[in-house]
Structures are given as structure tokens and as C-alpha cells.
Amino acid sequence: MIKIPTRVLLVDDEKDFVEMLGLRLAEVGENVTPAHSGQECLQVLEKKEIDVVILDILMPGMDGIATLKEIKKRFPLVEVIMLTGHGTTESAVEGLKLGAFDYLLKPAHFGELTTKLESARKRKDEQAERIRKAEAKLLLRKSGDI
């Protein structure tokens, strides 16, 4: 079976971490875009189609939670997986309430991360599918009206 690459946006202020994890994800067939701040993350999302954002919570400037709020407001279909470096399960829970798909404790196991990525991607696809169906129905009804 040919794997369809998930378009991943990897956001962390630790550049080496982004580089290494990016290489690993690319190696298993994902399509990775790096970003090193909340602002950069939003800029990428404006230009590029992204399936899942892997988002660090603790970042200087605009932190993960603030970034998550923006993402959900402006790009509601994009799924977000939070990375918590600290014992900040609290922020992770807050993230879930704000619409994040899931969270992972840093340092995360790669296997766990890829599994979550797959599930997030699946949910996004299903949601997109539902929207398409709903739109089609709407279109059908409208054309029936005519």
C-alpha cells in the first residue's frame, strides 16, 4: 500500500530538535515543514496546505496555547498535537479543551508520535469528507429546488 504523506508542520523553538525530528518524519514518508515560533507557524499555514501541526507549548514570544487558539480560529480543519516539555500536563489539558487533537510528553517516543499523527490525519480526512458530503447534499437540494 502506498502511503499518502501527511503534511506536517513541526513547530518548536529548538532548531536542532525540529531538524532531527523533521528528518525522521520525512524518512518514514511524511511531508514536513519546519517552523520555530508561533508567528512562523501561522505564516506557513496561510501559504501552505497542512494536515497536522506538532506544536511545542513552551516557546518564547507567542506560546503554544496562544498559537493553538489562532490556528483553531483561522484554520479550524487543521489538527494539532501538543508537545509538552515540562510536567505541564495542565497546559496539555487546556490545549485539549481548546480543540487540540492530543498531546505528547517530551521527550516523546517516535512510535507514539507517528501513531498519533496517523490518527490526527485520519480525523482531519474524515472531517473533510463529511464537509464534502454535506456540501454535495446542499448542492443537490439547491439544484432540486430549481
Place this chain on the structure above:
Amino acid sequence: MKTIRLLLVDDEDHFRQTIAKRLAKRGLASDQAANGNECLSILEKKSMDVVVLDVKMPGMGGIEVLRNITGKYPKTEVILLTGQATASDGVEGIKSGAFDYLTKPIELEHLFNKIIQAYEKIRRLDAEQKEAEYRKQMAQQMIVTERLASLGTLAAGVAHEINNPLAIIRESAGWMRQLVAKDELKDIPRREDFVKALDKVEKGVERAGRITHQLLGFVGKSESAITEVNLMELTEEAIQLVTHEAQKREIKIVRQMEPSPDTIWSDAYQIRQVLLNLLTNALHAVNSEGIITIAMEDFGDSQAITVSDTGQGIPRENLDKIFEPFFSTKSPGQGTGLGLFVSRGIVEKLGGTIEVASKIGQGTRFSIRLPKQLKKTDDYNESRGENWVEKIKSRFSE
């Protein structure tokens, strides 16, 4: 009034006996000595609060006796009796440490009052000394607590800073592992050495990660969630988690828990962490066929859980150190040396106490006691300060 241990020393038998009789009528019993040597030999056998001492005696004079007493028995007060002509001896006596002097002929009322005053001085000094000791002890305890608190903060800061590079190391090693797995690198020379080294890197990261997580867990205070907790159920849960290991090693777990209808308000998650830590320690302490006893007791306003093992016990020189961070007698990589440090932090944060008693060759007992109602304390050092003042107050207000 507590019995005053009183010794009358005078060579005039009649005078001494009369005074003794009259003091006895007022409720003051006394021992008697007819000379200085007799006085000192009585003091050797029996400690006295107040000695009423005649200055002018054949043989060893009163002043010499006095110097002997103040030198050897600092907690004994001496009242000197001087003749009219020898009042200067009284002044000399006070310089040598006598409480006061009375000039013969004495009024009994006077003597009685002086004895009481001397005794009150002893009691006051005693109380002051106890208070000073108590203060010193509390101050020491606070130094330890503060040291641990600042160590904790520092350690957590370090842990957090280390987590990021750890994540980089982990991902880099993981990336190398992926590379080695690629077809094009299948036949590289010394491939096994390479993979083995990667294993070691990953294990090392794993180990460092465990330490940082535990440290952060210690400081992650804002996460605590206070709910109604059934301590007995919680304990049972914790026991269940170690039962498998206990059975495997033929260790007996004995429960001595009296069911209590009461619950406590506390943090279930954190208490479970403490209980698990104590149970795991007990498991590590005992050989197979050892016994671990878990007891629970209700004290009205608090509940206590005791975990006892029949292990080797903790040497006295280690007992003070076991709650310090990074103290461990396990081999490197086996224990982080943080279990008890973290447990103590948790229990104290929850307003409770944790204590240890141990006997070499017999075993160790850890007791935690938790209040049923958790007092909200924003600053835990401050709350300790208050306790300290209250404790002293309650101890010395009679």
C-alpha cells in the same frame, strides 16, 4: 505545686530539726545534713532543688560547700544562713553563686518565701533552656526544609533545561537508527557496534529522562487536585499494584487496617505516588519470605498509614540522609535517589508528616500522617513559620 526537693544543712541539730518540722507543717518536706561532707554525699545520691546552708560549720565551711555545689550541680539553688556578725559571708556567698542569704535568727516566713523563690528561678531557667533547645531544633529543621526547597527549585530548573537537549539527543539517535535500517546502509562495516552504541545512547537518554521527570514532578505543585479521598481504598489500590511482584518473590503482605467511615480531603494522585514509593522501597528492602505490613489508623483529625518491612534496616548514619535528593544505596541506574525526597515534599505540601524508624537486622517502618482537612497554604515556608510560633506558644503557655 510540685514537690520541692529540699536539703537543710546545719550543724545545730535542734535548730535544723525545728526548721524542718515547721517547714513540713507548711507542706515542704526536706532532707537534712549535719555538716558539709554529709551534704555533699547526699547530693551525690539525690539531686536537690534547693539547699539551705549554714555558713558557719565546723570542718568544711558553708562557703566551701557552696562552691562545691555550684560547681557540680548548676541546677541546684543555695540559700545561705549567716550569723549576725558574719553577714559579709552572705555577700561573699552570692558572689560565689548563692541564690540569697538570710541572717539568723531567721523568720520562718522569710525562709519559706526564699525557698519558693529559689525554686521558681530553677523552673524558669529550666523552661528557658527547653525553649532555647526547642528553638534551636526548629531553626535547624527550617534550615533543612529551606535547603531542600531551594535545592528542589534549582534541580527543577536544571531538569527543565536538560529536557530540551535530551530530546535532541533522542531524536538524533533515532534518526541514526532509521538511517542504519536503510537498504543502502545494510552492509556497512561494524554495523553491530554501531547499533549497540545507539542502544546505549537511547538507554542513557531514557535514564536521564526518568530523573528529570521525577524532579519536575516534585515541583509541579500547581497540578494538585484536592478531592475527597478514601485513604483505605487508595492504599488497597497501591497494594494491588505491587502484589504481583510480591507474589513473585514470595513476600507476604499483611494488612492491619481498621475500616474508618471517614474520608480525608487531599490529593489522591500524589498520595498514591507516595504510597507506591513506600511499598516499592519495602519490596526492595526485604528478601524473599519477608513480610511487609501496612497499617492504617484514624486519629480523629488525621489518618496515618504505616508501611513496615522485615528487611535489613537502615544504618543510623544513613537515616538522616534518606530524605535528601540523590541519596541512594541502590546501584547507579537502579534508583534515582529521589523517591523519598519527592514523597516527603508531597506529604508536607499536603500538610502531613512522614517519619521513619529503623532497626538494623529487624526492619524499617515509614509512617505518613495526613490531616483530614487540608489547610490552604499558598506559601509552604510561611505556613511552617506559623506552625513554629504556634508550637512554641502552646508548649510554654501554662
